[in-house]
Amino acid sequence: GDSVTQMEGPVTLSEEAFLTINCTYTATGYPSLFWYVQYPGEGLQLLLKATKADDKGSNKGFEATYRKETTSFHLEKGSVQVSDSAVYFCALIESRVTGRRALTFGSGTRLQVQP
């Protein structure tokens, strides 16, 4: 079945540092890829998405590129802020082949940004 693997956390960075959170996937067919963010006590917010190979999703300074050859969708940000402290989830949906509209999530990576 489909699966998503994320790097273990927590990731602790100083403010203005560069962020990379690694994500790789295994999927049948042609998945769409997503990054979601969860702040304490809240639900998931869609951060960015990419629907086909070489697409780059971007939002709020975060970027991720859909790499089909390496089955990866790494999240990056050039300069993190304390307000970016949260848990980040990589996820996929593969519906075109399977007809199944269900997100498969990674285990999440906690980011802590120190001032």
Next chain:
Amino acid sequence: KAGVTQTPRYLIKTRGQQVTLSCSPISGHRSVSWYQQTPGQGLQFLFEYFSETQRNKGNFPGRFSGRQFSNSRSEMNVSTLELGDSALYLCASSLVGTSGSYEQYFGPGTRLTVT
């Protein structure tokens, strides 16, 4: 446009009882999915409803059920509660169209505690 709303936000139940959770999707969204989030198992798909029909189901026992109404609002029910059902239950809505990306937008969740 209002986001996904879930009620109640917090719930405490006793083992053996049953519970009903409610979800109102974003206006115009006809697909509603439910997920369970626990520290041990992470985010797991429960089921998806579209046009009042269950389209997909995750690997959960029959104690977990749901339904969708003609206005796209959805409820999920858990009968004979067990301690392991303590979790954050997240509802997500989606605009199912021709783009094929099926991004899902989440509500704040219902925190269920079973004692």
